[in-house]
Amino acid sequence: MIQENIALFDMDGVLVDYDRALRESLEKLRSPFEPSYDGVLHDDAPAYIRARSDLIRSEENWWANLPKFKLGFDIYNLVILLGMKQNLWGTRPGQKLPLHRSANHLRCPEFL
Secondary structure, three states: OOOOOEEEEEOEOOOEOHHHHHHHHHHHHOOOOOOOOOOOOOOOOOHHHHHHHHHHHOOHHHHHOOOEOHHHHHHHHHHHHOOOEEEEEOOOOOOOOOOOHHHHHHHHHHHO
16 A cells, blocks of 8 residues: 655645735725624624625635735645645635635645
C-alpha cells in the first residue's frame, strides 16, 4: 500500500482572514441608526445579520479578495516544496456546504 503525505488547510482563519473581512463588509451595510454587531458570526447570530452575511458571501468577488494570512501561505508553500499533496477546506465538518464552495475553487489558483 502506497502512503501519500497530505496536508489539510482550512481556508477561513488559516489562509485568509474571513472573519475580519465579513465584519468589515457587515459594517458597510449597517445603518447609522443601528448599533454595531459584535457577536459571533455563526448560525446563532440574529436573522438580519445572517441575511446580510449571506448577501455578502454570495458575491464571488468578495471571496476572491479576502485578505491573506502570510504565515498560512508560508506554510502552504513549504508543503509544496516538500512535495506533499495539499487539500483545501472551507467549511467545518458537519456544516452544510457554504455559499462559497465554488468560489473557493475560483480563488485558489489566484492565491496559490
